[in-house]
Amino acid sequence: MPPIRSSARLLLLPLLLGGCGDNTNSSQPAINQTQVSSQTTGQAQDNYTITDTAAGPVQLGMLSSDILATLPGATAAIEQDGEGIEWMTVSLNGESLMNIMLDRTTHTANLIRILSPRFITANGVKVGENLQSVGEKLGGLTEIQxxxxxxxxxxxxxxxxxxxxxxxxxxxxxxxxxYSNGDTITTVADSSATIQSIWLMED
Structure with missing residues (x-):
């Protein structure tokens, strides 16, 4: 990803993600929460591969009504933030798998935030992994913002x-x-740094 494009996308993220659940610094409570259950039929989903457009069977552009059908046994809480954006949090056996931002008009997934380490990229990267290890798999760290x-x-x-x-x-x-004093971009990672979540966004 070119650095200029990367920085622009990162600057847009906080504007889009203000209502998305986060383990740290989450200040805006969700409203209008409803519970949805998945279908109980079908075989268990074994595929937890992360691609550039999907987290296992859940793909960018997928209708919200179809998401749970791909993950038998999963449940979802749909929340609406203060901007009117709907978020779907998908869980399985008490574990949060992902947050999904839904398009206001089409109710399709236009952003997937992967929370569970059971999902893994083709390079072997997953949530919770140390950044040094990730850098070795993905050709080196280019920046942290x-x-x-x-x-x-x-x-x-x-x-x-x-x-x-x-x-x-x-x-x-x-x-x-x-970071150096006052900087918000660096190419140096702390030795304790790990992947907290993996985001998939429509290009």
């Missing part, structure tokens, strides 16, 4: 697909990136 809104950090790598962004986190009170 800290976003002021929501105080999130995102990393890009040399071989990152154009539709994929990695949200990263440091241990305890440490940031994932090692």
């Amino acid at each position: 800290w976003t002021e809104i929501e105080s999130r950090e995102f990393a890009t790598f040399a071989k990152t697909p154009a539709t994929m962004i990695f949200q990263v986190i440091g241990k305890s009170d440490r940031t994932a990136g090692v």
Whole structure:
């Protein structure tokens, strides 16, 4: 992903993701929550491969009504944020698998945030993995950017697909990136930094 394009996409992320659940610095409560159950028929889904357009069987552009049919046994909570954007959080056996941002008009998935380490890329990258290990698999770290809104950090790598962004986190009170005074972009990762979630966005 070219650095200029990457930075532009990262600047847009906090504007889009203000209502999405986060383990850190989540300040906006969700409203209008409803529960939806998946179909119980069908065989268990074994495919947890992350591609540039899908998390296992869940694909960008998929209708919200079709998502749970691909994950037998899963449930979903649909939440609407203060901007009127709907989010679907998909869980299985008490584990949160992913958050999905739904298009207002078509109710299709236009962003997938992967939360579970059971999903893995073709290069072997998954949530919870140390950034040094990820860099070895994806051709090296190109940058980590800290976003002021929501105080999130995102990393890009040399071989990152154009539709994929990695949200990263440091241990305890440490940031994932090692920043010079006043900087919000760095090419140096803290030794404790790991992948917090993997984002898939429509290109």
